[in-house]
Amino acid sequence: AQKITQTQPGMFVQEKEAVTLDCTYDTSDPSYGLFWYKQPSSGEMIFLIYQGSYDQQNATEGRYSLNFQKARKSANLVISASQLGDSAMYFCAMREGPVAGNQFYFGTGTSLTVIP
């Protein structure tokens, strides 16, 4: 089974609107971390947001928020007030285990296009 599933290969959003990028995960480890990365056309991977499995509140970082639904094993990324610069590939990832050094699993990504 896939550890990380991103079912939206491509998404479009109007500038200034909000958009939700879906991510579901699969793990039996009670301790894990969930991450979102942005990859613009230039190729670099940019860390956006992190959610720990024991965190009680949804993570937020500026215009990014993570809608963490533990029982459903989903970790959707919400981008508010979309900007043209948000056009990029977005990857959801999971790290199993309590500390860094465990393997990271990445989804296949969602290509987001922001329309002016």
Add this chain to the structure above:
Amino acid sequence: GAGVSQSPSNKVTEKGKDVELRCDPISGHTALYWYRQSLGQGLEFLIYFQGNSAPDKSGLPSDRFSAERTGGSVSTLTIQRTQQEDSAVYLCASSPTLPAYEQYFGPGTRLTVT
């Protein structure tokens, strides 16, 4: 401060040749990862190193691929007898043990096998 660096940034090689890709992680980061990203695809885990522990090689696609990490710092990914399907961007990332949050990625090495 200095981020993760990779060299070369681009490498074109002939089929059958060996190549070495280098990664310099952020100083003090104990974990180091190698990924492969084919055109338009997600990241494929290859190998990771954590401190002095034996590396997790479970993602290496064949015995033509190997990696080492010297002195707990610099890492080299070696591909022997390259094939055209090895063409991809090879990304390196490092991570501190604590806080165990994100990986810091290098700019990648674009490998083209002709």
